[in-house]
Structures are given as structure tokens and as C-alpha cells.
Amino acid sequence: MPGSNLSDGSTNPVSPPWRRAVMVVALLNLAYFVVEFAVARAIGSVSLVADSVDFLEDGALNLLIFFAAVWSVRRRARVGHMLAVVILVPAVATIWIAIIKVANPSTPSVVALSVTAFGALLVNLACAAIVMRHRHVGGSLSKAAWLSARNDVLANVAILVTAAVTLQWSSGWPDIVVGLGVGAVNADAGVKVWRAASTERLAARSAQP
Numbered sequence: 001m002p003g004s005n006l007s008d009g010s011t012n013p014v015s016p017p018w019r020r021a022v023m024v025v026a027l028l029n030l031a032y033f034v035v036e037f038a039v040a041r042a043i044g045s046v047s048l049v050a051d052s053v054d055f056l057e058d059g060a061l062n063l064l065i066f067f068a069a070v071w072s073v074r075r076r077a078r079v080g081h082m083l084a085v086v087i088l089v090p091a092v093a094t095i096w097i098a099i100i101k102v103a104n105p106s107t108p109s110v111v112a113l114s115v116t117a118f119g120a121l122l123v124n125l126a127c128a129a130i131v132m133r134h135r136h137v138g139g140s141l142s143k144a145a146w147l148s149a150r151n152d153v154l155a156n157v158a159i160l161v162t163a164a165v166t167l168q169w170s171s172g173w174p175d176i177v178v179g180l181g182v183g184a185v186n187a188d189a190g191v192k193v194w195r196a197a198s199t200e201r202l203a204a205r206s207a208q209p
Contacts, residue, residue: 019066022145025127026062029055032123039116045108046101046172046179047159050094051120054155054182057090058127058148065145073200080197083144087190094183098176105172113175114163121156128153143196147189155182 033055040048061083068079128149162178 019070021130021133022062022066025130025145025149026059026066028123028127029062030059032120033059036116036120039112043108043112044101044106045113045175046094046098047162047175047182048108048113048116049097050090050179050182051117051152051155051159053090053093054148054152055120057086058152061086061148062145073203074205077197077200080144080193080200084190084194084197087144087148087193088187090183092183094179098179098183101172101176101179105176107166107170107172108175110163110167113166114160117156117159117163121153121160124149124152124156144189144193147192151185151189155185158182 033052036048036055037052039045040052064079064083064086068076071079128146131145131149158178158181162174165174
């Protein structure tokens with residue numbers, strides 16, 4: 001029965017509205033990934049590449065959460081550990097792209113950077129609003145969805161600030177610095193989700209007869 005966990009005897013109901021919310025967030029993230037990645041590659045922006053990879057990661061993460069939500073607490077904790085690793089992928093990709101860009105810190109188009117980042121901000125605000133009401137449901141899985149949506153909003157604000165700075169100071173370095181910052185935020189989220197999943201796993205073990 002959807003919303004119930006039966007495989008290990010533990011009960012931690014997950015509401016169908018939360019699963020629907022997660023699916024909507026997944027589709028929004030995957031759709032905007034295509035848009036932002038295309039623009040990022042066209043203008044050579046490290047921060048937008050980092051953010052677009054994050055959209056892809058969030059889409060995959062929320063799809064995985066959607067299917068895992070009806071599993072037992074123990075199995076959800078295992079998925080939570082896997083999601084923590086997945087969240088770290090954009091951080092690694094961002095660092096690699098930034099290293100390449102350091103050799104040629106060209107200035108990205110401020111207009112394209114600003115418009116794309118603002119669009120990403122609107123999408124992420126919508127996603128954050130959707131998952132915020134359900135962030136305490138589903139343990140590490142909902143925590144992963146909430147942290148991703150929240151961090152994405154912060155990243156988009158930082159990118160908009162980058163565009164403003166670049167407009168005054170024609171340099172590619174602000175874009176590189178913010179791109180690395182986005183990676184650091186993702187790494188922090190990955191650590192937090194890992195800890196939450198570990199707590200869930202311990203709770204599931206202690207609940208066993």
C-alpha cells in the first residue's frame with residue numbers, strides 16, 4: 001500500500017501528496033537543466049555549468065526519492081546514503097570545470113548570465129515552496145529534497161550577484177569563485193544527508209525486536 005513501509009516491520013508512513021510534490025520538483029529540475037546547460041556552454045560560464053549540473057542531480061535525486069518513499073525506514077536510509085554521494089557529484093564537476101577555466105578566465109555574457117540565473121531562481125523558488133511543506137516527512141529523503149531546493153535558491157542569488165559584479169568588473173574570476181561556492185554548498189548538503197541517513201539506520205536497528 002503506497003505510503004506504508006512493511007518490509008522490515010517498521011512503520012513510518014509517507015504521504016502520497018509528498019510523493020506527488022517530489023515528482024513535480026523532479027520534472028521542473030530536469031526541464032531547466034536542459035535550458036541552463038545550453039546557455040552555460042554557449043557563454044562559457046562556470047557558475048551556470050555548476051548550477052545546471054545541480055539541476056540534473058536534483059532531478060535524478062527527486063525521481064529516486066519518489067520511488068524510494070514507500071520503502072521501509074531501513075531501505076530509505078540506504079538510499080539516503082546513496083543520495084548523499086550523488087549530491088557530491090556536482091561539486092566534483094564544478095571543481096574540474098573551474099580548474100580548466102582558471103587557465104583562461106574569460107568573461108561570460110552578463111545579460112545571458114543574468115536572465116538564465118533569474119529563470120533558475122524562479123524555478124528553484126517554486127521547487128522550494130513545493131517541498132517546504134513536506135520537508136519533515138520521509139526522513140533523510142525529504143531532507144535531501146529540501147536541502148537541494150534551498151541550496152539552489154541560494155546559488156541562484158549568488159550567480160545574480162556575480163552578474164552584477166561582472167558588469168562593474170569585466171573579469172571571469174567572479175564566475176569561477178561563485179561556481180566553486182556552489183560546489184561547496186553541495187558538498188555540505190551531501191554530508192548532512194549522509195548523517196541523517198546514518199541516524200535513520202541506527203534508529204531502524206534499535207527498533208528491531
